[in-house]
Amino acid sequence: MSVAEDSGMYAEAVAMLEREAASQLMRHLQEKGTLRQVSVDIRLQMDKRSMTVNFGPGYLPGPEGSYDELFLHPMASSLRFFAEKSGLEVNDINFLFEGKPLEDYYPDDLAVPVQSSRKKTSSSALVSSSHGYISLHPSREWKFQRPAPLGLQEDTLSPVYGDELQALIEQRSGLTVHRARSRSTDLHPESNMPWEHMSSRYHLKALFPERTDMWNEFPNSTDSAREKDEDIRARPNYANHLGVDVMISLHSNGHDSADVRGAEVYYHREKPQDKPLADSIICSMRELIRAQPGYGAFPIRESSNQGAHGENRIGKMPSVIVETAYHSNPDDAAALQDPIFRSASMKGVEKGYRLWATGKTCEPLALQPLPDIEVPLQSSRDVNVTFAGNPQFPVVLEVGVADCDRPGFCTPLKTTFNDPSAPVMFGASCSSTRPGTVRWKVLIRDADGVAAAPVEFTQACVRS
Template sequence: MVRNTLQMIAAGCGVLFVAGGAIASPAEVTVANAERRLEAGADISMTRWHVDAELILVLEKEASRKVTAYLQSRGRLRVVDVSVSINMDDRVILADFGPGFLPGPDEAEVFLHELAVTLRHYAEQAGLPIVGVDFRYQGKPLKSYYPAELAVPPRARIDARNQTALVSASHGLVRVHPALNWDYQRPDAFGFREDMITPPYGDALQRLLEERSGSGVNRARNRSQDPHPESNRPWDYMSSRYHLKTLLPDRTDIWNSLPNDTDADREVKEDIRARPLYANHLGVGTMISLHTNGHELGAIRGVEVYYHGDKPDDRPLAESVLCGMRELIRAQPGYENFPARQDASPGGHGENRIGTMPSVLVEIAYHSNAEDSVALQDPVFREASMKGVEKGVRLFREGKTCEPFVLQQIPDISLAAGTSQEITLPFAGHPQFPVTMEFTTANCSSPGACRPSKTTFDDPNTPITVLMRCRGSLTGDARWSVVLRDVDGVATAPVEFQHTCSKPGGSPAA
C-alpha cells in the first residue's frame, strides 16, 4: 500500500516546479527532466521548489516502516517515528529518528545507506533533484552521541608528490559469530556476488593507475588462489581483515580494532575499519573503495560516488571520479545513456571517515538491477568505468577540473586556389592521447574533390592542427564536419565549418 501511494505521488502530486517564469504541471516534473536540466547546465540554485506535504508524509511512513523492520530483525520489537524535511537550497533530505533507535557507532551503516537511497529515490521520482540524505537522532547527529568513535581523524599533510593509492575491492568472506561459519557479506545477485566481482575491477584500476598516473598501488585484499589456512578457501575469496592479519600480525589495532564487540557481525565491522586503517598505516595519497550497490527496489540503478559528510575537502575528488566515470562509460557503444548521478553524494561510510587521506567510495552500478548486472559482468564496462576512476583521480591530483571534451567553433576559411593555410583546432577537456582528428564532408560543390581524412596526434603538448589546401586551380566550396576522438573513444560533438577555394584575386568560386 505504501509503495502504491509512493507511485501515485511520483506520478502526480510530488512537486511544483517553477523556473524562468514558466510553471509545469506536477505530472510533468520527473527525475529524468530534472537530470536533463542539470546536464544541460541549468542553474539549479535559481530554481524555486515547492515540496508537497503528501510527499513528506509518505517519506516519513516509509522511513518509519524500514527502521522498525530493521530493529525487529535484530530482536528489538518497537515502532520508531521519523520526521522528514527537505532543504532544497542544499538539495538534502533530513530524516530525524524519534526515541527507540540509536545505533552504535559501527552499527547500521548498510541499513542507513539503503534507507538514504530509498528516500532520495522517491523524492527524485517526484521531481526533486536530491544530492544527499542527512540523519538525526532526536535532533542530533550520531557523532554527538559518540564524539570519540565517530570523530574524523586529523588529515595527514597533503603532499602533491604522493602518488600512491590504496585500492579496496569489497567485500569477501568473513567469520560469523558465534558459530564461526564463513560467509559472504553480500547476497547472490543474478548469478554473481559483489564480494567476488569487485576484485577484477580492482585489478583494472591498479593497472590503469600504474600505467597512466604512475601511481604506486596497494591492495587491501589478497588475490592469490592459495588456500587461506583458517577457512581453507582461496585467499582471493577472503575479506581484507584476514589478509591484513597475516600481513601485519602485530598490528591488531588494524585488523582486530573492535576486540570487545560481541555482535555476530563484529568481524564485518572490523573488515570495514581495517581497510582505511591500513591506508593510514601505509600513508598513501588516495584511497579508492570499490563497491557494487544493492536495493530492494530493482529499478534503482547507475553510478554513484560518495565522500564523507564531515570531510568536505574530499568532495572534489568524488566529483572528479564521478565525472570521469560518466564520460568514459558513456563513450562506449551501447552505454551512451548509462545512468550516472550528476553530483557526488555525502555519506557516513566508515571507509571514507577513517582515512586521513582523500577517500571516496565508488558504487560502480547496482547488482540488484537486471540491466546494471549485465553491465557489471561486461569487460568493456569494467575497463571503461575504471578508466573513468583513474582519470578522475589523476585530474584531482593535478588540480584540474573534469570537464566535457568539446571542440570549439572553427571559423570559416577562404583561400586562393593553389594556396594553403594551417589552422589550429582548439578544444576543452582532458582527452587521453593519442587523439584522432576526423574530417568528413557535409557538403562538397565539386564531387570527388573533398576527401575524408583521419590524422592522429600523439603528443598532448602539441596543438592539434590541420593544413587546409586549395589544390591547383580548382575552385569551389566544401563544408567539413570535424570530430576529435581520444584513444578511449571519448569524442567531441561534430563541428562544421566552410572552406572556400577562390580564383586568385578574390573572385568568387566557379
C-alpha cells in the first residue's frame, strides 16, 4: 500500500494531525515575533509505522536554535501521541521543508561525520547528563535551559541519573566513564552557582580554555540563548575529543501537554548503525523498569525512535539519547524522583549497552518447559532448569508447591546460583516409603528483580 493510500484511509485523523501541527507552528513563530501561516501536509506509511510532515513555504529553521530541534522534537511527540490516540501506531516522524529534508539545505553543517571504526573491545564511554545553566546575551542573566512545569528541574535531576549510570557501566561493563558536566559542588566563579549546576559548555571551557571550537561555536550569533546551541554541540565535540567508544545522553522529557509520558530512546536518522544500540537499550529499560513493583504498566516504547538531534549526529561513535520519562507528566515526575525507578531505568540502559556491545540480543527472561518426571522411592533425581534471556547473576531459583497429594511431605526450596557458566538445577527427591505425587511451581528471579513466568511440572514418587 502506498503512502498516499495510507493517508487516504485515515483522512480524518490526518486532517486532525495537520491542524495540530499547523497550530503548534503558528504559536512557535509568534513567540519568535513572526506572524505567518505555513501550510502543513502529512503523509502516513503504516507498514513502516512512519509519518512524514511537510511544511510549505515560510518555515525553514537554520543553525541558530539548532535547527529548531527543541521545537520539532516535542512536536513529533505530540503528533505521535495524537496519532496513537486515534488508533494509529506511529514510531518515526520525518520532517520535510517544501519537500526536502534539512540536510538538503545545509549539507555541510548537517553532514554526519565519518564514523570511527568499532573496536572489538570497548574501553570508554561518555555519559552526558543535560542541561545546566547558560548565560543569556546580552543581559548575562544565568538561566537553566529547561522549564520545570511541575517543579522538577531536569538540569539538576539528570546528573543524578548520570551518577547511577556511571557506577553501573564501570562495575558491570568495565568501561572508563567520562562525564560531560562537572559534579563538583564548588562555586563556578562567573555565575557563583555550583559547578554541578553548570552546563557542559562551561565545564569544557574550564578544561580547555583554548579550544573555543569545542564550546564556543557561535561567538557572533545574535540569538539571546545561543549558548544552548553551543552546549548541544559541546557534548559530542567532547566525546570526539576523548575518542570514546560510545556516547549516552540522559534527559527527562517535557511537553506542553501533561498527557504525554513514558520512556523513549533516540538515534539519528542518518546514523542507522546506531539503531541496534538504541533498540537494545529501550528493550532492556522495559524489562528492568516493569520488573519493579508499581511499574509493571509504565509506558515504554516498543522500539527506539529516529530523530535528528545534533547531540547524536556530531558524535563519531555510536550515540543515543535516553529520554527516561516526562517531567511534565505528574505520574512520570513522581517516578523520576523515585530511587527505585532511577536505579531500574539506569540498569536497563547499562544492560542494553552491554548486550549490544557483546553481540547479544535483548529478549525476555523465560523458563523452558519442564517435563513431568518419575523418581524411585528413597532416591533423588537432578532437574535441569534452562531459560532464555540475559539474567543478572546471582539468580534465585524458587521451587514452590502447587499441589501435593500428601500435605506436609512436599518441601519447597530456594537456591542461589552465582556462576553464570554453571548449570541451574535442583534435586527432586522422594524420601518417603509410600508412592505419591507433587505438582511443583518453578520460578527464577535475577539480582535486578527480573523474574520469569513460573512453569509447573509433576513429580511422581514410584516404586522401583
